Each structure stands twice: as structure tokens, then as C-alpha cells.
Amino acid sequence: MVDIFPHIYSYQQFIDDLPVAACTCDQGGYIQLFNEKAVRLFGRAPAPGAEKWTDFWKEFGEDGSGLELNKIAPVETFVRKPDGRHRHVRIYNRSLSGPDGSPAGSIHIITDITKDNSEEEGTTHRAFIVQSSYDAILSITLEGIVKSWNEGATRIFGYAAEEIIGQPVTKLLPPDRLDEEPAILEHVKKGERVDHFETKRLTKCKRLIDISLTISPIKDSAGNIIGASKIARDISEQKSMARINREREELFRMAVESTNIGSWEFYPRTSHFIVSDESRKIWGIEREAVISIPYLQHLVHEDDWEMLKRNALHAMAADGKFQAQFRIYRADTWELRWVKVQGMIFFSENREPERFIGTMLDITADKTFTDRLEEIVNERTRELITLNEQLRRSNDELEQFAYIASHDLQEPMRKVQTFAELIEKNLGEPELLERYAGRIKASSARMIGLIRDVLDFSRLSKVAVQLQEVDLNIVLREAMETWRPEMEKRNAALQSDLLPVIKGNADQLYQLFHNLISNSLKFCEKPPLIHISVSRLHHQQVMIVFRDNGIGFEQKYAEKIFHIFSHLNAVEQYSGTGIGLALCRKIVENHGGAITATGIPREGATFFISFPL
Known part of the structure; x- marks a missing residue:
């Protein structure tokens, strides 16, 4: 192979760096060098020194006739690739000379001008992006000379491209920052990238602006660093806002220090906390103590930590504002306190949380007062509900009493009056007089029983129960003794489990x-x-079940049997005042319990009585 270009910058590198397909031939027309673009266009790589340029592929004119490939003038033609496809190309043929000027071969440059040339469109698209970028994009040599300049750079610095290209980039540097450029170029020469370097630069009108620089090395095809690209973003507005925010925060701190409100800051990237003395006082944390997330989690009440995390996540997904009330244990005394936190999250351009700031206030006294107030309101509400229920029952009882007063209490008196009149009419008949006198006694006894039961019921409604420990086993034995003669007469049996001791009124x-x-x-x-x-229903309540084998009742009357003066059966068949079970319910309710019943006709009744322990 003839060494056509014995230069430092190799001829192969030159061929590789060309933006189009290219190859070289020796004097005999044999292909010597070619680039990757030629391989893609040809469809395969030629064999260097073994294949001639004129034989490697076929060229045709628009009429389909073959073309000469040794023409000097540019030729537009169609080429057929090994896979049979055709491409529309423009070919430039040039002869090459050796160092002594003698003919050394030729170079052939082939441009694919087929309409679907996506690579050319991509290059154009990338150039458009650079040119239309809002940021300044420029390139410089290793000597610091500006080689390219986009419209974004003109907008930020004020120089047109023709004014700055070819000028030293130090033209943009303030006098006190001239040492920055050599340092930047040292990084570039080492192949290092400089990211988000914040500094100041001068505009054409000598205005000082804040910018953020990103600098990357530019390499040639051999990998040699030949310059640097710079992307400059004007951050003057952000810097100005940051200064305003710092001033506001300083005013905020001054205001906070004059109150009992603590302030704090947290930086997620470094997990660093800045906490005011008042905040440390609220937490009970010593001034020298290092504060971290795990340390604070240790002091937050275990039931409140997840709520705090949810609040923070919600704030990060929304506008960054958050507030919460939660419990903490003071680090020095382990005393439980209530605190209120309000704050704001500041985000990066990528919406990453960069900084949390906020205030903290001990609200234990307010919370205690509020909780006590709520407790009082709840107590009063419960009392009101109880009073309303008592009033409702009293009204029901009054209605029932009004009925009995007009019927049940009058009925014995009517009988007394009737039999008294009969006695007057039959004074001469002793047997009738004795019978009528017996009826009068029975009606009077019933009247006395009714009055007694009504008085008992009324007394239960008015007198508060004085509670003391009562052994229900003793109470049951006393009640059984009262009924023992009747039970023996009826051959009755009573079986009972061991009953509990409850708080109540023995009578x-x-x-x-x-x-x-x-x-x-x-x-x-x-x-x-x-x-x-x-x-045992649970550790605070007991259930007593009282079951018999009597006549029972239909379940639809399960509530009615507890109404005062209620009779499901004829009084003549089953004597009674109709107040007994109403008294039972009143007694149970006076003890904070409840009584219900179930019945099956001709099989018996069951009473369920619950008492608090």
C-alpha cells in the first residue's frame, strides 16, 4: 500500500472523520482505505488491495446505462448494492499525489442523496436544537478561543456570533474571576466534565450575571481532546430569589426568637438538621446533641410516626406545605407532650426535596384543655341522652299510669261500691252478706296491692341507688325463704349456679x-x-339467665310484659297487679344493666339479665 499521507494526523483518521462515504485507491485502481460510512453504503466491506473501485459495485445513469467511474467531474448516479437495492448518490473523484508530487492514486467521495437520508435529517435536527436552545451553547479550543456560538448565547451575553467567534472566551469573565478559565481548561485536558459550576460572567453591556456552567471535553475521531463545549444557564433570577428568601428567613428567625415558637431546617441530601434553641427546649434535647431522623423517631410517640410520614409524602406530592399535631417524649424527662409543627418543602428543578423548614410549638396546655373540654361535652351529652331516655320512659309510665288510674285503680273501688250496695239490699240474708263482704275484702286487698306496687315503682324511679358489694347468692336464698311454703306446696324446684358478687342495692x-x-x-x-x-360476657359484665317451665308467652309480647300494669292473661285466672316485671326492669336499669325475655307458649320463659361488675 502506498503511504499517501505520512502526516501526524493519519489518512485513515481523515477518511473516518469525513461526514460521507469515502475510499482511496492506488494507481492500479485497487481499493486501499475506506470508512464505515462506505461500508454501510456499499452493503459490505471491500477487500483492501484485492478489489478494484470499478468492479466493486455497478453504477447506472438515469436511463439505466453503465457509467465510467474515472470521471473527474461530480457524477450523480444510481448504485446497486449487493442486496439488489439501489441508492441515489453523488460521486466526487479526485487524484492524489505523493510527497514528491508524483501520482499516488485517487480518492472517491460518495454522498447518498436518496430522499430518505435520515442521518442527514438527524444532523440537521441536532443543529436546530443547539441553535434554538434557551441556554447558551458554545465551543472553545484548548487555547480558550470561541469556535461556535448559538442564539441562546447571544440572548444571555449580548454578543452576536460574528462578534465573539475567534475571540478569547475570557472576554466574558469579570477581572476577579480570570483564574477560573485556566482551571476549567485543566479539567477539560484531563478529560473531566465540570457540572453545574455556579459563577458570574459579564455581558456585552458589562452587566454582571449569575450563571451555571456545564463543561465537557470535545474529542476528535482518534479520541484526542481538541476543545470544550460549554452550556451556560442564566440563574440570576434564582439567585435573586434565594437572596430574598434568605432575608425573609432571617426576619422570620428574629420574629420566632421573640416567642415560644421553635424553628428548624432539614436537608434531605445530607440528613443535616438546623434546630433553634427553643426547638431543643421543647424536645428536651441538649445543645450539644446531634439530631437525626432515627433519633427523633425514637422520641415521637409510636402511634404518630406513620401519620407524620404520610403528611410529608402528601406535602411532597402537593404544594409542599404541611402541618401536624403529634405527641413526643421529652429526651430529658421522658414526659409526654403535644406539639404542633408547620412547614414548607423546597424542591429542586427535578422536583426532588432539597430543604424542609418549619416551626414547632408546644401545645400541651391547649391540647389538655381541649381534651378536657371535649370530655366534659361528651359527659354532658351522655347525661343529656340519659335524661332524655329517662324522660321518655317517665312519659311512657305516666301514660300507662293514667290508664291504670282510670281503669285498674277504679276497678276494685267499683266492686267495693257494687257489693256495698248489694249488702244494703240484702241485709236480711246472712249467707249473701258474708259472700259480699268477702268480695269487698278481696277488692280492697287488690286495691292495697296496686297502691303498694305503684308506690314501689314510683320510689324506684326517684331514689338513686346506693351501691355496695352484694353477694347475689345470699339475696337469692332470702328470696327463696319467702316463697318456701308455696314452693313446697307446689312441689317446685330451683337450681342455681354460683352467683357473682356485684355492686348494687341489696333490697x-x-x-x-x-x-x-x-x-x-x-x-x-x-x-x-x-x-x-x-x-361472663367479658371482664366488665356478667349475664344471669333465669329460666322456668311455665306457660310461657308468644315472642311478640317480649317487650310488652315489662310495661307497667301489663296483663297477657285474664286477671281472674292469674292474679296480679301487672307491675312485677316492670319493677324488675326498673331495678336492673337502676344498676346499669338490662333485662330481656324470650318465651315459648306452654314451654316456659327465659329472662336474660346483665349486670356490670
Whole structure:
């Protein structure tokens, strides 16, 4: 192979750096050198020294005829690649001379002018992007001479391209920053990139501006560094806003220091905290202590930490503002305190959180007062609900009493009056007089019973229960003793689990068991069998189940049987005032419990009584 260019910059490098396909031939027309673009255009790589330029591929004119490839003038033609496809190209042929001027061969440059040349379009597109960029984009030599200059640079610095290209870039540097450019070029010569270097530069009108520089080395095809590209962004406005923010923050700190409000800052990239003395005082943290996220998490109440994280994430996704109220343990005394935090997140251009700032206030006193106020309101609300319920029941009882006053209480008196009149009419008949006198006594006794039960019911509604520990086993035995003669007469049996000790009124609880046993004995047509069982609902409540084998009732009357003066059966068949079970409910409710019932006709009734422990 003839050494056509024995220069420092090799001929192969020259061929490789050409923007189009190219190859060289020796005097015999054999291909010697070629670049990658030629390989892509030819469709394969030729064999150096073995294939002639005129044989490697076929060229045709627009009419399809073959063309001479040794013409000096540019030739537009169509070439057929090995895969059969055709490309529209322009060929430039030039002869080459050796160092002594003798013919050494030729060079052939082929430009693909096919309409779908995407590479050329891409180059044009990239050039358009550089030219239309809002930032300044320029290139310099290693000596600092400006080689290219886009419209963004003209907008920022004021120089037109023709005014600055060929001039030293130091023309843009203030006198006190002239040492920056040699330092930058040293980095470039080492192949190092300089990112986001913030500095100041001069415009054409000598105005000082803040800029951010990104500098990258420019290399030739052999990898040698031949210059640098610079991208300069005007950050004067951001710097001005930063100065204003610093001034505002200083005023803010001065205002905060005159109050009990603490201030703080947090920098996520370094995990660095800046905390005022007042904030340390609120946390109980010593001035020398190093503050970190894990350290603060240790002091935040375990139930509040996740809420704080959610608030921070929500603020980062929204406008950056956040606030929260949470509990902390003071580091010095481990005292639980309530604090209120308000703050703001500042973001980078990539929407990454760069800085958190905020205030902190101890609101324990306010929170305690508010909690106590809410507690009082809740207590009053519960009391009002209870009073309303009591009023509703009193109204119901008044309605029932009005009915009994007009009916049940008058009924015995009407009988007394009727039999008294009959006695007057039959004074001469002793047997009738005795019978009528017996009826009068029975009606009077019923009247006395009604009055007694009404008074008992009324007394239960008015008198507050004085609670003390009561053993229900003792109360049950006393009630059973009262009914023992009747139980023996009826051949009745009563079985009971061991009953608990509860807080209550012994007299009223005796009345409860007395009435329930009476009810079971009265409404039973066979030997009565009573069973009392106990179950624990939970650690604060017990359930007593009172079951009998009496006549029972239909379930639809499960609520009615507890109404005052309620009768499901004829009074003539089953005597009673209709107040017994109403008294039972009143007694249970006076003890903070509840009573319900279920029944099956002719099989029996079951009463469920719950008491607090």
C-alpha cells in the first residue's frame, strides 16, 4: 500500500472523520482505505488491495446505462448494492499525489442523496436544537478561543456570533474571576466534565450575571481532546430569589426568637438538621446533641410516626406545605407532650426535596384543655341522652299510669261500691252478706296491692341507688325463704349456679329475685322448675339467665310484659297487679344493666339479665 499521507494526523483518521462515504485507491485502481460510512453504503466491506473501485459495485445513469467511474467531474448516479437495492448518490473523484508530487492514486467521495437520508435529517435536527436552545451553547479550543456560538448565547451575553467567534472566551469573565478559565481548561485536558459550576460572567453591556456552567471535553475521531463545549444557564433570577428568601428567613428567625415558637431546617441530601434553641427546649434535647431522623423517631410517640410520614409524602406530592399535631417524649424527662409543627418543602428543578423548614410549638396546655373540654361535652351529652331516655320512659309510665288510674285503680273501688250496695239490699240474708263482704275484702286487698306496687315503682324511679358489694347468692336464698311454703306446696324446684358478687342495692336485688320467682310460680300449671345460670360476657359484665317451665308467652309480647300494669292473661285466672316485671326492669336499669325475655307458649320463659361488675 502506498503511504499517501505520512502526516501526524493519519489518512485513515481523515477518511473516518469525513461526514460521507469515502475510499482511496492506488494507481492500479485497487481499493486501499475506506470508512464505515462506505461500508454501510456499499452493503459490505471491500477487500483492501484485492478489489478494484470499478468492479466493486455497478453504477447506472438515469436511463439505466453503465457509467465510467474515472470521471473527474461530480457524477450523480444510481448504485446497486449487493442486496439488489439501489441508492441515489453523488460521486466526487479526485487524484492524489505523493510527497514528491508524483501520482499516488485517487480518492472517491460518495454522498447518498436518496430522499430518505435520515442521518442527514438527524444532523440537521441536532443543529436546530443547539441553535434554538434557551441556554447558551458554545465551543472553545484548548487555547480558550470561541469556535461556535448559538442564539441562546447571544440572548444571555449580548454578543452576536460574528462578534465573539475567534475571540478569547475570557472576554466574558469579570477581572476577579480570570483564574477560573485556566482551571476549567485543566479539567477539560484531563478529560473531566465540570457540572453545574455556579459563577458570574459579564455581558456585552458589562452587566454582571449569575450563571451555571456545564463543561465537557470535545474529542476528535482518534479520541484526542481538541476543545470544550460549554452550556451556560442564566440563574440570576434564582439567585435573586434565594437572596430574598434568605432575608425573609432571617426576619422570620428574629420574629420566632421573640416567642415560644421553635424553628428548624432539614436537608434531605445530607440528613443535616438546623434546630433553634427553643426547638431543643421543647424536645428536651441538649445543645450539644446531634439530631437525626432515627433519633427523633425514637422520641415521637409510636402511634404518630406513620401519620407524620404520610403528611410529608402528601406535602411532597402537593404544594409542599404541611402541618401536624403529634405527641413526643421529652429526651430529658421522658414526659409526654403535644406539639404542633408547620412547614414548607423546597424542591429542586427535578422536583426532588432539597430543604424542609418549619416551626414547632408546644401545645400541651391547649391540647389538655381541649381534651378536657371535649370530655366534659361528651359527659354532658351522655347525661343529656340519659335524661332524655329517662324522660321518655317517665312519659311512657305516666301514660300507662293514667290508664291504670282510670281503669285498674277504679276497678276494685267499683266492686267495693257494687257489693256495698248489694249488702244494703240484702241485709236480711246472712249467707249473701258474708259472700259480699268477702268480695269487698278481696277488692280492697287488690286495691292495697296496686297502691303498694305503684308506690314501689314510683320510689324506684326517684331514689338513686346506693351501691355496695352484694353477694347475689345470699339475696337469692332470702328470696327463696319467702316463697318456701308455696314452693313446697307446689312441689317446685330451683337450681342455681354460683352467683357473682356485684355492686348494687341489696333490697332492690331481693325484690328482683322475689318478683321473678313469684312470676315463675304463678304462671305454671305443673310442678315449677326454675334454673338460674351465670355466664361472663367479658371482664366488665356478667349475664344471669333465669329460666322456668311455665306457660310461657308468644315472642311478640317480649317487650310488652315489662310495661307497667301489663296483663297477657285474664286477671281472674292469674292474679296480679301487672307491675312485677316492670319493677324488675326498673331495678336492673337502676344498676346499669338490662333485662330481656324470650318465651315459648306452654314451654316456659327465659329472662336474660346483665349486670356490670
